[in-house]
Amino acid sequence: MEEQGSPIWIDGKLVDWADASVHFVSNSFQYGFGVFEGIRAYDGEQGTSIFRLDAHIDRLFKSAKIIGLDIPYTRETIVEACRETVAASGHSQCYLRPVAYIGYGGMGLNYTGCKVSVGIAVWFWGEYLGQGKLEQGTRVKTSSYTRHHINSNMSKAKACGNYMLFQMARTDALRGGYDEALLLDAEGHVAEGSVENVFIVRDGQLITPPLTYILDGITRDSIIQLARGAGLVVREEFFTRDAMYIADEAFFVGTGAEVTPVVALDDRPIGQGVPGPVTRRLQSLYFDAVRGRDERYAHWVTPVAGVPA
Template sequence: MEKADKIWVNKEVVPWDDAKVHLVSNTLHYGFGVFEGIRCYKTEDGPAVFRLREHLARLANSAEILGFQVPYSVDELVAATRQIIKANAFEQCYIRPLAYIGEGGMGLAYEECPVNVAIAVWYWGEYVGRGTIENGSRARVSTYSRHHINTNMSKAKACGNYMLFQMARTEARRDGYDEALLLDANGHVAEGSVEHIFLVREGSLVTPPLTHLLAGITRETVIVLARDMGLEVREELFSRDYVLTSDEAFFVGTGAEVTPLVELDRRRIGDGKRGPITKRVQDAYFDTVYGRSKSRPEWLTYV
């Protein structure tokens, strides 16, 4: 990542190196906080943030699920996001809003601690790996299982939930892969470390249901765009075998955008290259986020 000049913290724009969290801040120790990942794209009409309000509404909902409130409205956070992008003069960037419990008590009960909000921005290219948008990614089935539906609040994008995903991705990278694919407690394919997965089978898209997965905004975007193109999209439980016998596969997420998956556990998926339907979905997605397609103007918030 390339750091920016400034970060928004509790209504103040401060220099990047001055945005500090105290050692005894509650979230630092227990992971009790919520965050979002959002992208701003360079369009012909200037920088535009993709589905900003939906992301910030999910941030607020994540906090409600955990039992606290983000102390700023969605409208205030929209304005703050635009402010910090302008302050850094970015035409394109990644955006990380974070609501976290600050200093004031180290017990698990955090009533006396303030809720802080920060918004950082930086440049972030291809998340899964350089060249994977075109050439595809390689993944392994993780030795870690995706959280069971009753072990955490799976509809919250909570900081502590991501320790599992960080371990899974670190394991995969150390073994020479780009990404991990996690199975659920029953052995069904769940998701990548920070991505949803889609398969292409006989011209249709297949993706796991959201029973215990985070409601992905990019996932929903891809479903809408695919159906607009006349593609059938089905939500189904499936095993790792089903991935291996698919015609194509791809990951989606704010970071991953639409990244082909061409190999799983050293087994080729399809012909081992980005497939034609994956390419169609990619083109529709990038035309939308870069403002080249005018079919969904409500998804772009111009800076």
């Protein structure tokens, strides 16, 4: 992450990066009660455009509904605010972070009547899993932490507090010399990375865990559509980590990770230990789509042009 000091949109106004603050006595600061999105903007065929903006903002509102947070703006207002914030940043490519949160009060674990705010920050973020990982692939370690059980948390909400688990899992993996963590569910099935959905390739077919207990990833959905559009078979089914050990290929997908090959899990090479041909093909399809180079998916990109900076 490179903080560029771009203006941050908060409750209808762009404020300086250094002035964007939340009160110490804030329910969201104290307890992690809030929801957020991660979105990317790319420099593409129509200039700077935001990838699947409508889908991300729709999920933001769904997350808020799940945890009982009432966002005091329309979806259209937040969509336009995202475009405005990117335009004001001056970045041709960037990462967006919209957050709905309680900026003050609610210390008694009761957020009734607390004012809900929305902020949108923008910064440049390169390869999330490390420079060169898109090309070379990433080394992953199965985490000792278990992905939240379906009844232990609101797994369909992209809620701020949920990410303490993922943060600990990833930090442990990094300290152990790996690039990322893989979390299993309570039954021992492969769930996801710390902030990524996972796919394996077996006999030319893609397999990914079903959405029973994991977040409905927008990049995951994009890859499924791109793969099926290219004639590939995609199956949604549970699998274990030993099935991942003997997969032909594996890769992570997510807004941050984009399409990152997984070349080793628990010090076992996946396939030949290098990014495979199916992964490479999907990388190419994905980057064509996010940059507006594939007319079939032109509706996925929202140009920033026309918004006053």
